[in-house]
Amino acid sequence: MKKLKVMTVFGTRPEAIKMAPLVIELEKAQDIESLVCITAQHREMLDMVMNLFNIKADYDLNIMQANQTLCGITTRAIDGLCKVFEESKPDVVLVHGDTTTTFCGSIAAFYNHIKVGHVEAGLRTYDKYSPFPEEINRCLTGTVANYHFAPTLNNKNNLLNEKKLGDIFVTGNTVIDAIKYTVKDDYKFKNETLKNLDFSKRTVLVTAHRRENLGEPLENICKAILSVINDTPDIQAVYPVHLNPKVRDTVFKILGNHSRIFLIDPLDVDELHNLMSRCYMVMTDSGGLQEEAPSMGKPVLVLRTETERPEAVTAGTVKMAGCEYNNIYKLAKELLDNPESYKAMAHAVNPYGDGKASERIVQALRYIYKLTDKAPEEFEI
Numbered sequence: 001m002k003k004l005k006v007m008t009v010f011g012t013r014p015e016a017i018k019m020a021p022l023v024i025e026l027e028k029a030q031d032i033e034s035l036v037c038i039t040a041q042h043r044e045m046l047d048m049v050m051n052l053f054n055i056k057a058d059y060d061l062n063i064m065q066a067n068q069t070l071c072g073i074t075t076r077a078i079d080g081l082c083k084v085f086e087e088s089k090p091d092v093v094l095v096h097g098d099t100t101t102t103f104c105g106s107i108a109a110f111y112n113h114i115k116v117g118h119v120e121a122g123l124r125t126y127d128k129y130s131p132f133p134e135e136i137n138r139c140l141t142g143t144v145a146n147y148h149f150a151p152t153l154n155n156k157n158n159l160l161n162e163k164k165l166g167d168i169f170v171t172g173n174t175v176i177d178a179i180k181y182t183v184k185d186d187y188k189f190k191n192e193t194l195k196n197l198d199f200s201k202r203t204v205l206v207t208a209h210r211r212e213n214l215g216e217p218l219e220n221i222c223k224a225i226l227s228v229i230n231d232t233p234d235i236q237a238v239y240p241v242h243l244n245p246k247v248r249d250t251v252f253k254i255l256g257n258h259s260r261i262f263l264i265d266p267l268d269v270d271e272l273h274n275l276m277s278r279c280y281m282v283m284t285d286s287g288g289l290q291e292e293a294p295s296m297g298k299p300v301l302v303l304r305t306e307t308e309r310p311e312a313v314t315a316g317t318v319k320m321a322g323c324e325y326n327n328i329y330k331l332a333k334e335l336l337d338n339p340e341s342y343k344a345m346a347h348a349v350n351p352y353g354d355g356k357a358s359e360r361i362v363q364a365l366r367y368i369y370k371l372t373d374k375a376p377e378e379f380e381i
């Protein structure tokens with residue numbers, strides 16, 4: 001029997017982390033031929049994930065350039081992907097989330113009459129400039145996709161309200177599957193700073209690098225964090241800083257050379273997850289961290305004005321802190337100084353998944369292509 005040829009396409013760190021458990025699951029399926037194509041929109045930060053999960057790319061477009069522009073990434077990715085699709089002729093292309101690689105993967109597959117499956121479908125803010133350009137990337141991908149793998153019921157309802165064409169499956173988020181591979185009680189850190197960190201001190205994990213936060217918002221975020229650390233002598237912060245030079249300039253300028261602020265290079269995801277599981281709270285503008293932290297019972301202050309992830313806000317483990325100095329400072333101090341406020345947020349809930357999202361996606365593909373009669377059971381919160 002001819003195997004179903006599934007090509008997984010991704011390019012940045014978060015896509016790789018969230019696609020890795022799915023690639024592993026696809027490779028286990030006897031009736032599927034699994035191929036991986038990376039655009040390498042990120043280089044070092046992508047390779048870290050590839051190495052950790054031991055995933056080999058069948059195609060590597062190697063498109064990253066320093067200070068790359070959206071137009072540059074888009075043209076290089078579409079051109080390269082079209083050639084790969086023409087040569088390899090997959091039955092289905094799987095893309096993830098909302099990066100430029102995601103949009104390029106979907107449109108290049110469409111141009112080649114190849115079916116598209118969208119993993120992490122249906123997240124929306126309904127503000128086309130926030131997150132920029134991700135909101136438009138995911139809307140366009142949703143329009144092109146034949147199959148939508150929505151993490152939550154709320155994501156599915158967004159797609160239904162938009163009357164998107166194609167089949168929708170509620171699967172949970174594959175990032176929760178990834179945590180199964182990484183978090184360990186007896187984990188030993190490899191990073192020198194983390195090896196020597198005194199975890200008896202309350203530790204705040206910080207990440208911030210979003211495109212719409214570059215410039216003044218990121219400066220405000222850093223200044224607020226600096227004041228919080230200065231005004232709370234018994235805490236420390238660890239900030240793995242994204243490799244984008246525009247991010248590094250601001251962060252090192254404001255937060256560099258402080259004895260209780262550890263600015264380090266991006267971490268392998270097992271290091272990051274185990275750091276998170278040992279920290280007191282998280283301050284971040286990342287999407288992925290907002291999904292991971294609730295499952296570890298860690299309160300999150302979201303350094304953004306809008307969210308496409310209302311589930312954790314409803315569950316009470318995440319608060320929107322925005323990008324203004326005063327509000328970030330106030331909310332962080334409240335969590336640090338008021339044990340009741342902390343307790344109210346620090347409960348482990350898993351609104352995003354149960355660790356079986358990848359299994360459901362593979363089962364859905366096998367069901368769509370009549371390799372099984374059994375449809376996947378939907379993820380329910």
Ligand code: UD1
Nearest residue numbers: 012041042043044045046065066067068099100101243244
């Ligand atoms: C991209 C995605 C964003 C995602 C984020 C995850 C788009 C438009 N943006 O944003 O949705 O949330 O990745 O991190 O798709 N760099 C390196 N090495 C690396 C990675 C990046 O040096 O391994 C530097 C390069 O100078 C690069 C710059 O970072 O030009 C920006 O990378 P880019 O992918 O364009 O944007 P991100 O902000 O990372």
Ligand code: UDP
Nearest residue numbers: 014017240266267268269272286287288289
């Ligand atoms: N992450 C990581 N190393 C780091 C910082 C983050 O592995 O130093 C992981 C994190 O656990 C999450 C993902 O990267 O799974 C989030 O990526 P990012 O913040 O770049 O993108 P976003 O989630 O905002 O799309």
